[in-house]
Amino acid sequence: MSSRRIVTALLILVVAAIGGGAYWWKLQGDRLPDSIAYGNGRIEAQTVQVATKTGGRVLEVLVKEGDLVEQGQLLARIDTNELDASLAGAEAQVTAAKDTVAAVKAQIAQRTSELKYAQQDLKRAETLVIKGHISQQEVDQRQTTKETAEAALAAVKAQLANAESSVETARAEVRRIGTLIDDADLKAPIAGRVQYRLAEPGEVLAAGGRVVTLLDLSDVYMTIFLPTSEVGRVYIGAEARIILDAAPEYVIPAHVSFVAANAQFTPKEVETRTEREKLMFRIKIKIPAELLREHIEKVRTGLPGEAYVMMAPETAWPEQLVVHLPPPAQ
Known part of the structure; x- marks a missing residue:
């Protein structure tokens, strides 16, 4: 073997030794402690599904996949024409129930006046029967008239309670439908990024239909x-x-x-x-x-x-x- 080949072989061995030592040293440095x-x-x-509360047609979707959104930001709108009609009907029911309350209150005023007259008439009859100007039978008739007026007043007062309850029921229906209309505006419950846009304008979704997925x-x-x-x-x-x-x-x-x-x-x-x-x-x-x-x-x-x-x-x-x-x- 020539001296040149011997020198070359020695150089290769030295380089290999240095490289191997460096690799071993790196492994030692990267090794994790126990x-x-x-x-x-x-x-x-975590993902959040933004979905419809009631079924309806998607009017518009205002975000794209990858968009950053703030909490409360409007993401999409659902058609509310049917709900708007229901709301108008519920509001009419409130008006009708209020009119019923007013009518019942007028009847109460009338029955109260009738009872007051019957009470006064009975009192006069009791005075007259003592003096012998009228018979006991007439007193009994006026007593019956007074008791009938009392019963009529009690019945009308019961109608007032029912009428007022109808007003509250109608108002509750207005609030319920109003909430559904508000919920038709789909807003971001959290701040995050739009991962998927799952519905497009024109699509008809069932209740719970997913529109947007947020990260x-x-x-x-x-x-x-x-x-x-x-x-x-x-x-x-x-x-x-x-x-x-x-x-x-x-x-x-x-x-x-x-x-x-x-x-x-x-x-x-x-x-x-x-x-x-x-x-x-x-x-x-x-x-x-x-x-x-x-x-x-x-x-x-x-x-x-x-x-x-x-x-x-x-x-x-x-x-x-x-x-x-x-x-x-x-």
């Missing part, structure tokens, strides 16, 4: 699965970190918001560090709402990434998992 559990998952968010960007999390050997040391509120494949340079702070009480077999789409353990526990890693608000424009669901959970409280995170965030959305 106090940190690890899992893969995807960014998810609640204040409730964003990643679900991971941990083996039984680790989940026993994970507690609600434990510190966590999330690193997304789309932005590996950032480390997002989070915390454990849910730990499943029962184990399950590992879902096929989830990768784990050790595939020897088949029973896993579902863990939810939640991102703080205030942090989400600061970066609302950058929040995306479906992004894959990794979550790390601290199982030893008051333990410092390794350098590669120290929080590092992008600048807030402007």
Whole structure:
């Protein structure tokens, strides 16, 4: 072997040794301590279905998929022609019921006057019978007239209670239909992002028909699965970190918001560090709402990434998992 070949071979060995040492050193630096559990998952968010309360034709949908909406913002309108007609009928019922109340009150005034006259007539008769000017039979007749007037007044007063109750019933129907008309304007119950636009103008929907699906960007999390050997040391509120494949340079702070009480077999789409353990526990890693608000424009669901959970409280995170965030959305 020539001296040139010997030198070349030595150089290759040196380079290989340096590269292997660097790779080993990197593995040592990236290795997680035993106090940190690890899992893969995807960014998810709670969804809210905005649906019709009653059936009807969609007049317009005012948002597009991907739009950010504020709580209370108008999203869509449902036709209310039929409800408007029902409301007019209910309002007419209120007017009719009020007229009935007025008529009954007039009857009460009349019956009260009749009773007063009957009472006075009876009193005069009782005086006259003592003096012998009229017979007892006439007194008895006037007593009967007075009792009849009392019964008539009581009956009319009972009608007044029913008439007033009819007014309240009609008013309640007006309020009910008015609420349905208000509900025909579909408004965002939360601030979030439009995920799906499920109905278009002209479509006729049944009661409960979905129009828009919203993502609640204040409730964003990643679900991971941990083996039984680790989940026993994970507690609600434990510190966590999330690193997304789309932005590996950032480390997002989070915390454990849910730990499943029962184990399950590992879902096929989830990768784990050790595939020897088949029973896993579902863990939810939640991102703080205030942090989400600061970066609302950058929040995306479906992004894959990794979550790390601290199982030893008051333990410092390794350098590669120290929080590092992008600048807030402007």
